[in-house]
Amino acid sequence: MRPPAGPQFIDKGGTAVIDSLPRGPSWDLRVSAPGCCPGQPEEESMGRLTRILAAMAIVVLGVTACGTSNTAGGKIGGTVHILGTWTGAEKDSFDAVMKPFTDQTGVKISFEATRDLDAILQTKIAAGNPPDVTAAPGIGTLIKLARAGKVVPLDDKLDTTELNANYGADWINLGKIDGKLITLYAWAALKGLVWYDPKAFSAKGYQVPKTWTELMSLQSKIVSDGGKPWCVALESQAASGWPGSDWVKEIVLSQSGTTVYDNWWQGKQKWTSTEIKQAWTTWGQILGSNGANVYGGKQYMVSTTFGDGGQGLFSSPAKCYMFNQGSFITSFFDGYTPK
Structure with a gap:
């Protein structure tokens, strides 16, 4: 490409x-x-x-519980806490993309926006209160967190057959650190x-x-x-x-x-x-x-x-x-x- x-x-x-x-x-x-x-x-x-x-990526942090629970109608329910940078029209687009997911699963999304994502993310992790999911921080910060075991590798969390069918290999490889899939790119800006x-x-x-x-x-x-x-x-x-x-x-x-x-x-x-x-x-x-x-x-x-x-x-x-x-x-x- x-x-x-x-x-x-x-x-x-x-x-x-x-x-x-x-x-x-x-x-x-x-x-x-x-x-x-x-x-x-x-x-x-x-x-x-x-x-x-400059690609928006999603990183799943090293937390064991996302506050989800089984509810009536087969929906999962619960809340997922996401840390990102988007406000205004960008946040509106994010909400529109997530709506089918929230409608089908009953999972609520609690979104926190900050332009100081690296610092806020590291502070939350140090305090033992990380978000469940975060937009990717700077590459240096992401590598440090991955090697410290603070993020969850996605290799066994995703349907790799579907992933390979919908993503080019280069996009998948961009999300890998030390051979493990850490980040999944969702959109890109030139x-x-x-x-x-x-x-x-x-x-x-x-x-x-x-x-x-x-x-x-x-x-x-x-x-x-x-x-x-x-x-x-x-x-x-x-x-x-x-x-x-x-x-x-x-x-x-x-x-x-x-x-x-x-x-x-x-x-x-x-x-x-x-x-x-x-x-x-x-x-x-x-x-x-x-x-x-x-x-x-x-x-x-x-x-x-x-x-x-x-x-x-x-x-x-x-x-x-x-x-x-x-x-x-x-x-x-x-x-x-x-x-």
Whole structure:
């Protein structure tokens, strides 16, 4: 399973779609992207899927009772406690997916939402009060919990015949730690997408870049025209900063390839290495000195909620022309754009 080989322009009701920035970022207002940075490696592997997809996963924690009981009518009953990050439209979608299960089993779902999932999860486990099920925490935290025996392997808990019939082997393997199935991926959002408003581009005569060099030229052109190329929003409560880490991760992957990327998240690649320093320098070129290329500058970046970060795209005149965020951001766009 590979990303598109080259730029793909798709017209979707007045918004365009592009293909992939640094073999990680992509472009659009429904999206698209160019090739990245000088020296970008050509190798791609299934391992790359774990970086370009931010997938929602379900993890069953090491608890023996989920508070269930037999009830009349053959329904199980009881309550399952779930810890996750979803609110608003994402939570509504989760509820809709779970409704057939709750209707058929009589099991109630008690859902706790937090943006600080790693910290809250570990605190609950340490206190002996873990949720029954959790959305997957950061990969480092998940590996630590799995190796400490704090999560329940799913290999003998699921109908593997049904699982293999409905899931590709690569998706199943992504959920394994030390050969045991720990996580089951339920949905995925494509990361590294650069959103733009085709109408705003057209009004200024801007062309969608197909290469990193063209992106840098477009950025300079927007600045020379008196505009701000980017909107960047990093605020996310206790998890603030992750949109910035996405930027850097996408650039590392694009510039230095999968081996360096994997060594980095596994703690084998030093933050002071040439490759990691190069990625931060590249992101600095995007932001500009003191955030000069970003609408509102550094203060706007750190104080604006990630979901509101794209609002500048829809202003008239545009307050910014590009916004790097995952495919899930459309649910936030819907909240502040005309229908």
